[in-house]
Amino acid sequence: MAARVLCAQAFTRPRVSRTLTTFLRLYTTPAPTPSAIPVLGKTYPTDAYTNITPAIVSKVSRQLHLQDGHPICTLRALVEDHFADFAHLRSVSPLVTPYQNFDSLSFPEDHPGRSKTDSYYLNQDMMLRTHTSAHEVEVFSEGKERWLLTADVYRRDEIDASHYPVFHQMEGAKIVSSDEAGVQAMEEDSRRLEHELSQSNIIIEDVPHVSGTNPAQPEHDPRHSEIMAKNLKLSLNSLMYKLFAGVAGATKEDPLRVRWIEAYFPFTSPSFEVEVFFRGKWLEILGCGVVLQSTLDRANVANEMGWAFGLGLERIAMILYSIPDIRLFWSEDPRFISQFKAGDITTFKPYSKYPESYRDVSFWKPQEGLHENDVYDVVRDIAGDLVEDVKMIDQFTHPKTGRESMAFRVTYRSMDRSLVNDEVNALQEQVIERLREHLRVEIR
Ligand code: FA5
Ligand code: MG
Secondary structure (H helix, E strand, O other): HHHHHHHHHOOOOOOHHHHHHHHHHOOOOOOOOEEEEEOOOOOEOOOOOOOOHHHHHOOOOOOHHHHHOOOHHHHHHHHHOOOOOOOOOOOOEEEHHHHHHHHHHOOOOOOOOOOOOOHHHHHHEEEEOOOHHHHHHHHHHHOEEEEEEEEEEEEOOOOOOOOOEEEEEEEEEEEEEOOHHHHHHHHHHHHHHHHHHOOOOOEEEEEOOOOEEEOOOOOOHHHHHHHHHHHHHHHHHHHHOOOOOOOOOOOOOOOEEEEEEOEEEEEEEEEEEEEEEEOOOOEEEEEEEEEEEHHHHOOOOOOOOEEEEEEEEHHHHHHHHOOOHHHHHHHHOOOHHHOOOOOOOOOOOOOOOOOOOOEEEEEEEEHHHHHHHHHHHHHHHHHHHHHHEEEEEEEEEOOOOOEEEEEEEEOOOOEEEEEOHHHHHHHHHHHHHHHOOOOOOHHH
C-alpha cells in the first residue's frame, strides 16, 4: 500500500509531445542538425556537440520510476522503504551541465565518458546526465545528510537485450560529521546492521575496506575511512538481502551469495562494486565508495564524511521479475503493464513473441572515421523499439586501397505485433539513407 501512495504522485516535469513534434520536424529536414532543439519545454541552441536524437528526446518524459505499478516504480519504492529515514528525491530534470556530470565529481579532463561517442549532448553546455551521481554536489549542498535520488540516465551504448540508452539509477548517500561523535554514530549503526545480518542466510565474499590498491583518501584518518566503508557494506548487504533473499534462495542449504570487488570511480576512494549470484551467474548490481572529500568541499560540507552508491534498477528488476529483455520496460502494450500491481514482485509471464526479421548492411567508412555508436543511434532513431539487436558482423581493411569496411546485422522485432516484410524493408531503406546522408558512408 505504501508503494502505491509513493508511486502515484503526479509528474512534475512538463510533457513533451508537442515539443517532440516540433523537434521531429526540425530534425528530419535535410540539414543534418536543426539550429535549436526543444526539450522539456525549453529550447536549446545546437552546436558541433549536438548528438541527441528524437528517439532519445521521446524518453525524457516517461519517468517509469513514477508510473504506478511499473516494476521500476515498485522497485524504487522498495529501496526507499529500506532506507526509510533518508530523504527521497524523485523528480530531478535529466538535463545537466558537463560541470555537474563530470567536473563537480573530479573527473579528469580526458575521461572517455565526456566524449560525444559516449554521452548525449544538447550542446556544448548542456547534456543528459549519464549517472545520478551528477546531483551529489547539489543535494549535499542543500544540507541533506541521508538521501536517495531516483532518476532516468542516458548513455550512448550498444543495442541488445540488456543494454538500452536510457535506464534508471538510484543514488544513495549518507554522511556524518567527521568528528568522533559522527564516527561513533556510524559505528553504532554498523553494530545494529551486523546483528541483523548475522541472523540471515547470506554468504558475503568480502575485500578489505581499505587497501594499498583501494586507499583511504589523504584527507581522511584511515580508521575513519574503514568505519565509513564498513557501514556502506553493511547497509548494502542488508539491502541485497531484502531484495534478493526471496528469489535467489536464501535457505541454509542455498544461501544468498553477494560478492564485493575493488573498483575505481573518479569520485570515491576506496571504491567497490557489488555482484549477486543469480541463476549460475555473477551480476553487477551497483558501484559505491567513500565520497571524495573534494565533492563535499564543493558542497560546503567540508566537515563531514561518508559514503555513496549508484544502483541500476533495470538490472535488478530483470532478475526479480524474470523480465528477459530490457526493452519490455518501455512497452506500452497492456499485456506487459497489466501483469503488475504496485508493491508486488511477481514473475513476468511472457506473451507470444512475434517473429524477428533481420537485414544486413555493409559499407565503406567515411574518411573522417565512424564510431559504432553513431550507427546504433541511426538505427534506434529510425526504428525505435522495433529494433531488437544491432551487431557488427564484419570489419576489414582493403589490402590495396586501405579503405575500411564495416557490416552490421540489424534484427527487427516488435514486442506488440508481427512486422510485415514491406515494413522492415522500408525501415532498412531509411537506415541506409540516413547512414549515407548523415554519416557519409558508401554502401557496398
Ligand atoms: C556509476 O554510474 C556510478 N555513478 C556509481 C557510483 C555512485 C559509484 C556513487 C560510486 C558512488 P556504473 O557506470 O558502474 O557506475 O553504473 C552503476 C550501475 O548502473 C551498474 O552497476 C549497473 O547496475 C547499472 N548500469 C550501468 N550501465 C547500464 C546499462 N547500460 N544498462 C542497464 N544498467 C546499467
Ligand atoms: Mg560498473
